[in-house]
Amino acid sequence: MPVRSERTYAISELAREFGVTARALRFYEDKGLLTPLRDGQARVYRGRDRVRLQLILRGKRVGLSLQEIKDILDLYDLGDGQRAQMQVALKKFKARIVALEAQKRDILHAIESLKEGIAFLEGRLAAPASPEGVAAARAFEKEARRRLGEGG
Amino acid sequence: MPVRSERTYAISELAREFGVTARALRFYEDKGLLTPLRDGQARVYRGRDRVRLQLILRGKRVGLSLQEIKDILDLYDLGDGQRAQMQVALKKFKARIVALEAQKRDILHAIESLKEGIAFLEGRLAAPASPEGVAAARAFEKEARRRLGEGG
DNA sequence: AAGTCGCTTGACGTAAACGTCAAGCTTAAG
DNA sequence: CTTAAGCTTGACGTTTACGTCAAGCGACTT
Incomplete structure (x- = not known):
């Protein structure tokens, strides 16, 4: 199977798609909720980031703070130790x-x-x-x- | 029928009952969401205020801002005009x-x-x-x- | 070469919803 | 009478979640 490189998004694209501002996306990154790749200095968002953003926004809508959402997201990165x-x-x-x-x-x-x-x-x-x-x-x-x- | 005067509450009583601070109650009053009576300078809360507070807190829990809650509460005071x-x-x-x-x-x-x-x-x-x-x-x-x- | 776009990193500003004193009044208790 | 409890009004501080510039870089167009 070919390693068809996943579709990516520029910050403004992702922002538009989810109805948020680019500033918000940078803010989420700052707080450690998103970790897009870089092309030079520009951010490049993958499907993974899109999934995370979806969870972030859903969490917000039910009243979770960004910190609480981060705790949840981080969880799946916990090691077995x-x-x-x-x-x-x-x-x-x-x-x-x-x-x-x-x-x-x-x-x-x-x-x-x-x-x-x-x-x-x-x-x-x-x-x-x-x-x-x-x-x-x-x-x-x-x-x-x-x-x-x-x-x- | 006697005009049995309704039970009232001091600010700290009402605060304790609903699990909020007195400061919060004063804040809500400041924003026009509560209008307790006065005994001298002390606030006196009636059942009406208690009902309103209940609605305020419920509104908050579902994510409404105090302003939005106020709009709703004010509505019932609208004249026929x-x-x-x-x-x-x-x-x-x-x-x-x-x-x-x-x-x-x-x-x-x-x-x-x-x-x-x-x-x-x-x-x-x-x-x-x-x-x-x-x-x-x-x-x-x-x-x-x-x-x-x-x-x- | 100059301009325009979209992106970047600071850095400061802001609105909401209170928290946290400070300073003073009042009322019941000792 | 004074002490304490509980109340009052400011007034300033704090957190969250961004908004809003400013200044500059990189790529493309004209």
Whole structure:
């Protein structure tokens, strides 16, 4: 099989593709999350970097800090000797999953709240100062209180 | 019915209950997200503030900025006159729901990635440098590539 | 040769979300 | 009366994640 050299990307290409700035890519490199090759002084990104960037951005979207993301990425570079670090990482991963599952619940709550907000708004837009609008508003507040376990 | 005066909270009480600092509560007030009463100069938080704080923290956990949260909270104080703002808010809410649903997917992805990471780690911990460990590592990388639609 | 593009490395700036004092008021306890 | 606890308002500091120049290099075009 031929060693068909992998497709590579210039910094601006990769940036455009992922909707980030070149500055951000350099920043990630600075922080040790990306390690592109060099052609002279220009950075050359491979598929590997593209994969990593994808993971970085996904991590960011779920609220991980760059440092946390780096910890995760670094993990796969750990040698067989560092069992201690692996144990530590394992605990962190499990804790992170618990946190993410809580976050998932938060998101579902938020979506519900927003949908209630939409109902509230649409009610008021349909019939200004109408009983329905007021009712929707009261329902929303009541619901919020119920979730906090408060009296009406 | 008696006007049984609602239970109130001192700043440190509310802070402790929600696991935030008093400074944070003052900060939220500064930004217009909370409006506690005053007893002399001391802040007095009511159930209303407690509800709002709950929404604030939940919003934060799903990645909303304080400004965005404020926009949402303010909405329920809009008069019947401001139909334009309500229309704007309605669009924002709907867009936000779409974003949150994307975020939910990200979280599910992240959880999966972490579980793969855990499998990877546990494999290596169980049998250092074993074929299984290597296999898990390769599987993980391959999976990441597959998601990006790349060739192996 | 001169200009333009895209890239580079600093270096300084910035917004968000608080943390961390400092200095002073107030209220209950000793 | 003074001490302590808990509150207040500034005001400055900090971290994260970049944005925004400035100045210069290298390749290509005109």
